[in-house]
Amino acid sequence: MRNILVIGAGRSASSLIKYLLDKSQVERLHITVADVSLALAKSKVTDHNNATAMALDIFKAEERKKAIQKADIVISMLPARFHIEVARDCITFKKHMVTASYVSEEMRALDSDAKERGLIFMNEIGVDPGIDHMSAMQVIDRIRDNGGKMILFESFTGGLVAPESDTNLWNYKFTWNPRNVVVAGQGSAAKFIQEGKYKYIPYHRLFRRTEFLNIEGYGRFEAYANRDSLDYRSAYGLDDVLTLYRGTIRRVGFSRAWHMFVLLGMTDDSYTLEDSENMSYRDFINSFLPYSPSDSVELKLRHYLKIDQDDIMWGKLEELDLFNAQKKVELKNATPAQILQKILEDSWTLDENDKDMIVMYHKFGFEMDGIKKQIDANMVVIGDDQTYTAMAKTVGLPTAIATLKILNGEITTPGVQIPISKEIYEPILKELKEFGIAFNEVEVPYLGYNPDNVGG
Numbered sequence: 143m144r145n146i147l148v149i150g151a152g153r154s155a156s157s158l159i160k161y162l163l164d165k166s167q168v169e170r171l172h173i174t175v176a177d178v179s180l181a182l183a184k185s186k187v188t189d190h191n192n193a194t195a196m197a198l199d200i201f202k203a204e205e206r207k208k209a210i211q212k213a214d215i216v217i218s219m220l221p222a223r224f225h226i227e228v229a230r231d232c233i234t235f236k237k238h239m240v241t242a243s244y245v246s247e248e249m250r251a252l253d254s255d256a257k258e259r260g261l262i263f264m265n266e267i268g269v270d271p272g273i274d275h276m277s278a279m280q281v282i283d284r285i286r287d288n289g290g291k292m293i294l295f296e297s298f299t300g301g302l303v304a305p306e307s308d309t310n311l312w313n314y315k316f317t318w319n320p321r322n323v324v325v326a327g328q329g330s331a332a333k334f335i336q337e338g339k340y341k342y343i344p345y346h347r348l349f350r351r352t353e354f355l356n357i358e359g360y361g362r363f364e365a366y367a368n369r370d371s372l373d374y375r376s377a378y379g380l381d382d383v384l385t386l387y388r389g390t391i392r393r394v395g396f397s398r399a400w401h402m403f404v405l406l407g408m409t410d411d412s413y414t415l416e417d418s419e420n421m422s423y424r425d426f427i428n429s430f431l432p433y434s435p436s437d438s439v440e441l442k443l444r445h446y447l448k449i450d451q452d453d454i455m456w457g458k459l460e461e462l463d464l465f466n467a468q469k470k471v472e473l474k475n476a477t478p479a480q481i482l483q484k485i486l487e488d489s490w491t492l493d494e495n496d497k498d499m500i501v502m503y504h505k506f507g508f509e510m511d512g513i514k515k516q517i518d519a520n521m522v523v524i525g526d527d528q529t530y531t532a533m534a535k536t537v538g539l540p541t542a543i544a545t546l547k548i549l550n551g552e553i554t555t556p557g558v559q560i561p562i563s564k565e566i567y568e569p570i571l572k573e574l575k576e577f578g579i580a581f582n583e584v585e586v587p588y589l590g591y592n593p594d595n596v597g598g
Contacts, residue, residue: 143172144549147209149198149228150219151177151186154242154268156529158217158538159186159193165546166192176209200224211235215549217541218243225249229263236261240545242268242537245558253558262553266560267544269500269536270299273521273574275374275560276540276567277581278504281517282378283564285508293384293514294507294590298355298365299500300391301533304524305360307496311458313393315490317498317533324483325411326390327369334371334387337590343367349397349404353389355503357520358582363501365389366397377562385590391501399458402447403482406430411479418476424467426481439465462489498525500532504581507588514588519581539577543570 146162148155155175162173173190176198177183183195200206200220210216210231215238218228222243229248232239233255245265256263266272274297282292303315316323332343343351352364371388375381403409407430415421415429424439431442449455462485463469469488471481492498499522506517525531544561547553553566561567574580 143170143192145213146171146173146215146217146545146549147213148173148175148217148219149177149200149209151175151179151183151195152219153529153531154534154537155186155219156531156538157534158219158542160530161539161542162546163187163190163193166190169546169550171546174209174213200227203227207231207235210237213237215240215545217241217545219541222246232261232263233259238262238264238548240264240267240541240548242266242272242541244271245560250558257557260556262548262556263558264544264548264553264561264566265558267541267570268538269533269540270502272540272561273536273579274299274502274504275562276571277502277519277521279378279562279564280567280571281504281506281519281583282380285506285510285517286379288510290508290510290515292380292506292508294386294505294516295378295380295383296353296385296387296389296505298353298363298389298391298503300363300365300502302391302393302499302501303492304497304499304532307492307498308393310489311454311461312396312399312490314396315492315496315498316487317492317531320483320487320490321479324409324479324486327366328409328411330369332367332369332371334367335383336385336387338384346404349401352397353387354394355391357501357503357522360501360522362394363391363503364394364397365391365503377560385507391503395454399455402449402455402459405447408478408482411477414475414477415481418471418481419474421471421481422467423463423469423471423485424465426471426478426485427464430478462486492528494528497527498532499523500536502581507590514590516586516588517583518586519583521579521581523579535577536579539574539579540570543573 173193175183175187176196178199180197187193187195198205198209216232218225218241225241225243226248229239229252233252236259238261301317327345327348332348334341348366352366354364356362366389368388371386375386380386428439434442473480502521504519508515523532523536
């Protein structure tokens with residue numbers, strides 16, 4: 143039997159583990175699922191004959207090293223900042239490694255060591271990053287192979303709630319890490335290129351400059367710019383492209399509403415509030431508003447935001463129970479962002495029967511035989527339930543498929559890498575179609591960058 147070690151048994155590992163267990167008999171696999179919670183690890187292996195659950199604290203070096211030594215390949219589903227400890231052990235014990243996380247500078251520094259040992263360290267093989275890379279490069283390479291020249295590339299992804307579970311005014315629920323939603327876009331201006339010009343959007347304007355897109359069968363969406371759209375310009379071979387823009391998808395109206403939190407300062411994570419544990423939700427809102435001996439919190443807030451009582455924006459705020467004087471924050475020395483996250487989790491946590499949805503959209507502009515053309519491609523995946531969510535499927539399945547193909551010698555190029563070569567993306571995208579994870583492509587008239595398609 144060939145041994146696969148999966149470190150981390152959280153929600154995103156569900157589909158990954160099921161895929162490997164389903165393949166274990168034919169592929170002669172034994173899967174060890176390790177997590178700090180033994181009960182969680184056991185819940186994922188369900189007494190399968192070809193699986194073992196184990197408790198593992200990755201900060202206990204001897205336990206970690208012992209587990210890695212026994213494996214033929216290691217999948218780390220840990221939070222991104224913890225991958226490096228596993229990666230260093232994989233170098234020491236000459237084990238391949240797979241993660242769905244962005245390549246950190248520390249991970250990149252292991253590239254020469256990995257190559258010297260013939261090891262594959264596959265990163266960014268989830269959904270975004272992951273499926274976005276593979277699906278984009280498949281079309282870009284095809285355009286180039288046919289003699290075309292890329293002039294525009296736009297890419298958008300969103301983790302959303304499925305239409306049948308969309309039950310609030312925000313058209314949004316948490317399907318991934320809530321903290322990442324609350325602090326999205328902070329730290330630097332969003333950077334991209336449009337029609338050959340570098341463009342920047344500072345954080346305080348990020349959610350008022352949105353681009354709109356339509357997905358057949360699912361309606362209209364909006365997208366705000368990612369922090370740095372140019373990260374993959376060279377990796378994709380798009381150094382000369384005129385327009386390069388990457389963004390995050392939400393339902394129309396979300397960004398305008400979220401901008402209210404930005405204006406108030408409620409997404410700030412750089413300082414703590416005094417006596418935060420004893421604050422009510424109403425106190426929290428009031429702490430950002432001017433003092434008045436007579437005006438209510440509601441009146442002050444409407445005046446500050448310049449919105450009327452019958453505005454849908456006001457309805458969205460009321461829906462979150464922000465003005466409740468009885469609910470306590472109960473977080474000591476909390477930042478505004480941490481308190482906002484707690485409030486939102488009260489309203490935006492998926493219910494037991496809710497389903498999530500992943501939406502991805504690419505726009506490819508290119509010139510061929512002197513004619514400008516455009517291909518639009520989109521993917522929509524709906525979750526099955528709270529275990530096999532759309533997020534779990536689109537993160538876990540490509541990770542699992544890549545792992546097996548590395549183990550079987552179908553992916554052979556060593557080093558620290560992301561899935562942008564044909565050796566990687568062609569077989570993985572082909573197999574993902576069997577699970578309903580596929581793109582719909584259509585050639586449309588070339589529109590280029592359309593300023594009328596940008597709101598705010």
